[in-house]
Amino acid sequence: MWQSNDDRIMDIFDKAKSKNTECFPIICPVCGKQGGHLYLHRYQPEDDRGGMWTWCSVCCNSMHTSAKIPKWWQNLKTIDFDQLAALPDYLENNKADIDEWVNKLLFLDDSNKQR
Numbered sequence: 001m002w003q004s005n006d007d008r009i010m011d012i013f014d015k016a017k018s019k020n021t022e023c024f025p026i027i028c029p030v031c032g033k034q035g036g037h038l039y040l041h042r043y044q045p046e047d048d049r050g051g052m053w054t055w056c057s058v059c060c061n062s063m064h065t066s067a068k069i070p071k072w073w074q075n076l077k078t079i080d081f082d083q084l085a086a087l088p089d090y091l092e093n094n095k096a097d098i099d100e101w102v103n104k105l106l107f108l109d110d111s112n113k114q115r
């Protein structure tokens with residue numbers, strides 16, 4: 001079901017890293033539909049290394065790599081690390097919670113903390 005042969009799906013992470021993005025789910029850079037998602041998982045608290053997943057619910061392109069995790073990221077407590085795999089089936093099943101969490105980290109924290 002999932003395909004991982006189109007690097008453009010990584011643009012989702014590149015945009016989110018710099019917080020230069022619209023709300024999730026975002027427009028997929030591959031198919032142009034509003035199905036783009038992102039999840040990051042920091043391996044240890046305060047560690048800048050972790051796992052990165054981007055995927056699209058519409059065209060089913062996905063990518064998983066290890067990555068440098070941006071400072072603003074916090075793991076979502078309801079995501080079970082043991083269920084994370086290279087393919088985003090588990091993440092797809094939890095995408096509503098994940099999108100809400102990513103949007104909160106991207107857009108709400110700024111007004112409280114960084115002034």
Ligand SMILES: [Zn+2]
Pocket residue numbers: 028029030031032033035056057058059060061
């Ligand atoms: Zn797509």
